[in-house]
Amino acid sequence: MSKVWERLAILATLLATPLVIVALALGYRWWVEHVEEGPRFIPRRFSMPTQDPVEQILRTWHAPAPEFVLAFSGQMYGYLQPCGCARPQVGGLERRYELIQRLRQAGWPVLGFDLGDLGRLRQEIKQGIPALPEQSRLKYEIAWKMLHQLQWQVVGVGPEELLFPLEEVMALALNNKPPVLVSTNLDWPEMLEAGAYLQYFMFELSSNPSEQPSAAVGVSEKSASLKTKDGPRLTARRSWRIVCLSVIQESELAKLRADLPHQAELWKRFRPADAALASAWHSLSRSHPDCVILLHHGTSEEARALASRFDWLHVILSRDPTDVASSLAETLPPPSRPALPQTVSFENRLLVRVGHKGKALGLVAVRPDHAPPFPSPGKATQYRLDYRMVELTERFELPSDKTNPVRELMKEYVYQVYERNFLKEWVSHRQVSHPLQSEQPGATFAGVQACSECHRQACQVWSNSKHSQAYAALIKYGQPQTAIQREGRTVIIGRQYDPECLICHTTGFEYKTGFRNAQETPQLLGNGCENCHGPAGLHVQFPKEPKYWQPLKRTAAAITNTCRACHDPENDPHFDFAKYWPQIAHKKDPTP
Ligand code: HEC
Ligand code: HEC
Numbered sequence: 289m290s291k292v293w294e295r296l297a298i299l300a301t302l303l304a305t306p307l308v309i310v311a312l313a314l315g316y317r318w319w320v321e322h323v324e325e326g327p328r329f330i331p332r333r334f335s336m337p338t339q340d341p342v343e344q345i346l347r348t349w350h351a352p353a354p355e356f357v358l359a360f361s362g363q364m365y366g367y368l369q370p371c372g373c374a375r376p377q378v379g380g381l382e383r384r385y386e387l388i389q390r391l392r393q394a395g396w397p398v399l400g401f402d403l404g405d406l407g408r409l410r411q412e413i414k415q416g417i418p419a420l421p422e423q424s425r426l427k428y429e430i431a432w433k434m435l436h437q438l439q440w441q442v443v444g445v446g447p448e449e450l451l452f453p454l455e456e457v458m459a460l461a462l463n464n465k466p467p468v469l470v471s472t473n474l475d476w477p478e479m480l481e482a483g484a485y486l487q488y489f490m491f492e493l494s495s496n497p498s499e500q501p502s503a504a505v506g507v508s509e510k511s512a513s514l515k516t517k518d519g520p521r522l523t524a525r526r527s528w529r530i531v532c533l534s535v536i537q538e539s540e541l542a543k544l545r546a547d548l549p550h551q552a553e554l555w556k557r558f559r560p561a562d563a564a565l566a567s568a569w570h571s572l573s574r575s576h577p578d579c580v581i582l583l584h585h586g587t588s589e590e591a592r593a594l595a596s597r598f599d600w601l602h603v604i605l606s607r608d609p610t611d612v613a614s615s616l617a618e619t620l621p622p623p624s625r626p627a628l629p630q631t632v633s634f635e636n637r638l639l640v641r642v643g644h645k646g647k648a649l650g651l652v653a654v655r656p657d658h659a660p661p662f663p664s665p666g667k668a669t670q671y672r673l674d675y676r677m678v679e680l681t682e683r684f685e686l687p688s689d690k691t692n693p694v695r696e697l698m699k700e701y702v703y704q705v706y707e708r709n710f711l712k713e714w715v716s717h718r719q720v721s722h723p724l725q726s727e728q729p730g731a732t733f734a735g736v737q738a739c740s741e742c743h744r745q746a747c748q749v750w751s752n753s754k755h756s757q758a759y760a761a762l763i764k765y766g767q768p769q770t771a772i773q774r775e776g777r778t779v780i781i782g783r784q785y786d787p788e789c790l791i792c793h794t795t796g797f798e799y800k801t802g803f804r805n806a807q808e809t810p811q812l813l814g815n816g817c818e819n820c821h822g823p824a825g826l827h828v829q830f831p832k833e834p835k836y837w838q839p840l841k842r843t844a845a846a847i848t849n850t851c852r853a854c855h856d857p858e859n860d861p862h863f864d865f866a867k868y869w870p871q872i873a874h875k876k877d878p879t880p
């Protein structure tokens with residue numbers, strides 16, 4: 289008898305343990321939530337609220353404050369602004385503008401450098417589907433103008449700049465300074481003569497605030513002057529001569545050569561990176577630059593090799609093989625003692641990378657190694673480089689009722705996409721045969737209304753799902769909204785004329801007889817049945833014919849890749865088939 293009780297007791301304990309754990313966990317959560325929330329229980333919060341990154345930067349780089357800050361970007365690939373498909377998304381130049389503006393308003397001179405690859409000519413807008421080259425070009429141009437608004441100093445010549453082609457980028461650079469285009473190992477005398485690019489960029493950061501209060505960044509005769517519109521203090525405690533060089537290494541050039549063999553003339557213009565740097569230094573060193581930056585297109589091994597050969601390089605911004613919203617800085621071996629007496633010396637050197645698509649910005653502060661007052665004149669002042677990556681999160685988002693010069697340019701972009709009618713360009717040249725259309729040439733996209741009579745349940749589910757709202761979302765939520773003139777009236781539009789958005793927000797956009805525009809094909813607005821099932825026109829005509837409906841059959845098990853073509857990591861990082869499918873799952877109607 290007692291044995292039985294004993295067993296029951298053990299069993300009860302075993303059963304009760306998980307319940308107790310769950311109860312404890314729930315209790316703990318309740319406690320944490322309520323305690324954290326409530327001044328009712330404890331008059332202060334346990335967890336510190338996440339800090340404003342700018343506040344944080346201003347605080348950490350406080351005493352001593354930076355003499356100036358170098359801001360690094362690169363490999364933006366035309367990502368001017370997050371698409372807004374999912375939240376949160378990082379990146380965008382509007383936000384970068386807000387960040388830089390705040391740092392400048394705090395009195396820090398911020399100098400911007402872009403590694404290159406502002407745009408990407410062969411951009412994919414969806415798995416395996418390239419963008420219209422004209423649209424990529426427009427994005428490049430807008431990106432450049434945005435950097436102009438940000439008063440970025442330099443854009444390096446990267447592989448994408450060479451593809452665009454280079455002459456085009458040079459023309460843009462010539463007419464929109466700053467930034468200036470820099471390539472140290474490119475020898476193109478006529479273009480150099482014309483001022484279309486520089487082999488190095490040198491400028492002086494003045495120490496005299498009274499000199500030119502609104503244009504305190506003096507620029508060497510080698511480039512146009514930098515104007516600061518809002519007049520933040522752009523002076524340092526001492527004068528600085530800052531130099532920026534840029535090279536494409538042999539490893540990158542070899543890839544390009546294989547890619548574009550017909551550009552032989554261009555490839556001949558490139559010298560080996562180390563030889564070019566050596567000869568640039570030969571003429572540069574006479575002007576005793578204080579801080580030297582290298583924009584580097586190559587591997588990090590190549591960057592390190594250059595760093596150890598040229599110990600006068602202080603910061604190298606190198607290519608990032610990863611597409612992440614992060615960046616990092618590695619320390620390079622410290623510079624050897626200079627042979628000549630110098631007024632400035634650096635304690636450390638950095639190799640920086642900033643990821644792709646403008647998601648993050650790398651900041652390097654040049655700060656004296658000790659707080660002022662400085663050591664006696666004649667002795668070199670020690671400086672150090674402090675690195676910090678800033679992710680461009682929604683914290684920097686400009687409120688929707690506000691604007692900044694970058695947002696204005698983004699509106700200009702949306703307007704140009706409409707005005708130049710890229711949508712028409714797309715539907716007249718890009719729509720190809722759907723695999724089913726190759727088999728059954730008459731198969732056309734019919735639209736959801738054509739199915740409703742027979743597949744009521746499926747159509748009901750669809751109408752209640754967000755897929756039916758996908759086109760409307762571009763009008764309503766697509767950012768930024770901009771004004772266009774149509775038939776003598778001013779109309780506000782969103783992103784509904786942009787093929788790069790329509791491709792996932794309408795039906796059959798990639799294929800013949802698919803979406804053309806809202807007037808001609810109103811039945812193909814939104815992500816309709818046929819994006820998953822294929823063009824069903826023949827089936828609508830001959831509903832009983834198995835050879836027309838069988839190819840339309842799909843299974844939940846095999847559809848994931850179709851979902852992921854739109855719900856890709858860029859546009860929907862949270863996609864989870866198990867959670868998403870039940871929201872749109874539909875059944876066959878019961879046969880009458
Ligand atoms: C590769 C496919 C794809 C492309 C290209 C795409 N989107 Fe999306 N978009 C999606 C998906 C998938 C969602 C739904 C994401 C979710 O629910 O988390 C979405 C959602 C949205 C939403 C949110 C709608 C709502 O109801 O809140 C907006 C706004 C949007 N997209 C705008 C755009 C704009 C603007 C562009 C072009 C710059 C664009 N999309 C390009 C796939 C795409
Ligand atoms: C006139 C009625 C009718 C119309 C209109 C119609 N269907 Fe069908 N559909 C059928 C019949 C009948 C079948 C065949 C067998 C069945 O009941 O599954 C079928 C089968 C299908 C199947 C395969 C179902 C399975 O068993 O997996 C799909 C998918 C489908 N239709 C999609 C569509 C789409 C999309 C449209 C609109 C573009 C459409 N149908 C329009 C009557 C219709």
Ligand code: HEC
Pocket residue numbers: 736739743746747748750755815816817818819820821842843844845847872874875876877
């Ligand atoms: C996002 C993709 C997607 C969209 C959009 C979609 N379907 Fe389907 N549909 C599927 C998948 C996947 C299945 C297979 C479901 C399964 O295996 O349970 C399916 C199944 C069906 C079936 C057969 C159901 C059964 O029980 O055999 C019909 C009929 C159908 N869909 C019609 C439609 C119609 C009509 C629309 C538009 C109103 C539509 N579907 C929109 C993916 C989609």
Ligand code: HEC
Pocket residue numbers: 754755757758759761791792793794815819820847848850851852853854855865867868869871872
């Ligand atoms: C042609 C592109 C495309 C395909 C294919 C596609 N979707 Fe979507 N999906 C979208 C867009 C665009 C939205 C956002 C529409 C909006 O919010 O206005 C969306 C929204 C959704 C939503 C609503 C999400 C939310 O945040 O509320 C679910 C759920 C969903 N899709 C599931 C699926 C599943 C499951 C599949 C595959 C069976 C699939 N989708 C295939 C483009 C697509």
